[in-house]
Amino acid sequence: MNAKNRARRLGTASVTVLLTGACALGLTSPAHAATPTKAPSTSASKAKASVTATVANTGGENLIVRSKAGKSGPEVKRLAEGTSVQIECQVASDDVSGNKYWDYIPAHGGYASDYYLATPGHDGRHPDLPLCEDTPPPDGTMRERIVQIAKGEVGLTDKSKYGAPVDHDWCQYFVNWVWRNAGVEDMNDTHFTGDFYYWGKERGLTQDGSSNIKVGDGILFGTGPENSDTGRHVGIVVAVHEDGSVESIDGNYSDAVTRVGPYFPDNATTHEPENVYAHVSPPGD
Incomplete structure (x- = not known):
C-alpha cells in the first residue's frame, strides 16, 4: 500500500x-x-557487555531459544547450527551435558544452553559476561x-x-x-x-x-x-x-x-x- x-x-x-x-x-x-x-537486567558490578558465539554441537539440528533459562522455557526461536549470535549475560539453570549455564541472546529475546553456544577459549561461565539478574515469568x-x-x-x-x-x-x-x-x-x-x-x-x-x-x-x-x-x-x-x-x-x-x-x-x-x-x-x- x-x-x-x-x-x-x-x-x-x-x-x-x-x-x-x-x-x-x-x-x-x-x-x-x-x-x-530493557530485559533482563545485568549485574551492577559489570558494565553491559556482549560476546560473540556460534551455534554448535547440535548435530545439525536447530537450537531452541527459550523465553526463560532452562529446558522447560517456552520456545521463541530456532537457530541453525553455525549461526553467529551476541550473548549479553548468563544465568545458571538446567544442566546440559555438564554445562549449567544458559546464555541470553538479546536479538532473539531468549536463552539457550551455553553447551550449544561456542565461544573460543571458554566453556560454561564466561569471564567477560555479567550474570543476568533475571526473574521467572x-x-x-x-x-x-x-x-x-x-x-x-x-x-x-x-x-x-x-x-x-x-x-x-x-x-x-x-x-x-x-x-x-x-x-x-x-x-x-x-x-x-x-x-x-x-x-x-x-x-x-x-x-x-x-x-x-x-x-x-x-x-x-x-x-x-x-x-x-x-x-x-x-x-x-x-x-x-x-x-x-x-x-x-x-x-x-x-x-x-x-x-x-x-x-x-x-x-x-x-x-x-x-x-x-x-x-x-x-x-x-
Missing part, C-alpha cells in the same frame, strides 16, 4: 498519521511517552502475564527481538512474542494480522466486533482479516475503563513498542489507523 499522510485533530493537538501497511504506524500517542525498558492468570510482559517492552525499537525480518512490519510479531512468553502454546507464527484472526477463530477465541473486550486480548484494527488493506494493525489490551475506553500496547507504533490511548474501540481512529473489528482472547481464560 502506498504511504499517505493525514492529520487529525485531538482536542487542541494535531497528530500526523503515516500509514505504511498492515501494521503501520507513524502515529504518536498523545497520552503516553514511551520509557525504554510473572505469576497470575494468563491475561495478567500478557499485560505484565507487554508493559516491560514499552519503548523498545529492535524488532528483531520479536523475530521480525528487516523488511517486515512487526505489530503481529510483537503480539506473538508476548503471548508465547506468557505461556500460550501453539501460538500463531505469521506476521499478518488476518492470520491471527483465523488462528483464534479455529480455537473459538476470536470475537467479532468490539464488545466484551478484556485486558490481555489481542485487539484487531481494520475492516476484516482478508488482506493487508482490511486488516491493518494489532495491539494488546492493557487497560479497560468504566466508560468503555481502552488502552493498548502496540508493536510497530512510531517504530517502537508504545502504550496507546485511552481510545474508544468504535472510534479508535483518534489513536489508531482504523476502528476495532475483532479481538482475540488468550486460551485457557
Whole structure:
C-alpha cells in the first residue's frame, strides 16, 4: 500500500498519521511517552557487555531459544547450527551435558544452553559476561502475564527481538512474542494480522466486533482479516475503563513498542489507523 499522510485533530493537538501497511504506524500517542525498558537486567558490578558465539554441537539440528533459562522455557526461536549470535549475560539453570549455564541472546529475546553456544577459549561461565539478574515469568492468570510482559517492552525499537525480518512490519510479531512468553502454546507464527484472526477463530477465541473486550486480548484494527488493506494493525489490551475506553500496547507504533490511548474501540481512529473489528482472547481464560 502506498504511504499517505493525514492529520487529525485531538482536542487542541494535531497528530500526523503515516500509514505504511498492515501494521503501520507513524502515529504518536498523545497520552503516553514511551520509557525504554530493557530485559533482563545485568549485574551492577559489570558494565553491559556482549560476546560473540556460534551455534554448535547440535548435530545439525536447530537450537531452541527459550523465553526463560532452562529446558522447560517456552520456545521463541530456532537457530541453525553455525549461526553467529551476541550473548549479553548468563544465568545458571538446567544442566546440559555438564554445562549449567544458559546464555541470553538479546536479538532473539531468549536463552539457550551455553553447551550449544561456542565461544573460543571458554566453556560454561564466561569471564567477560555479567550474570543476568533475571526473574521467572510473572505469576497470575494468563491475561495478567500478557499485560505484565507487554508493559516491560514499552519503548523498545529492535524488532528483531520479536523475530521480525528487516523488511517486515512487526505489530503481529510483537503480539506473538508476548503471548508465547506468557505461556500460550501453539501460538500463531505469521506476521499478518488476518492470520491471527483465523488462528483464534479455529480455537473459538476470536470475537467479532468490539464488545466484551478484556485486558490481555489481542485487539484487531481494520475492516476484516482478508488482506493487508482490511486488516491493518494489532495491539494488546492493557487497560479497560468504566466508560468503555481502552488502552493498548502496540508493536510497530512510531517504530517502537508504545502504550496507546485511552481510545474508544468504535472510534479508535483518534489513536489508531482504523476502528476495532475483532479481538482475540488468550486460551485457557
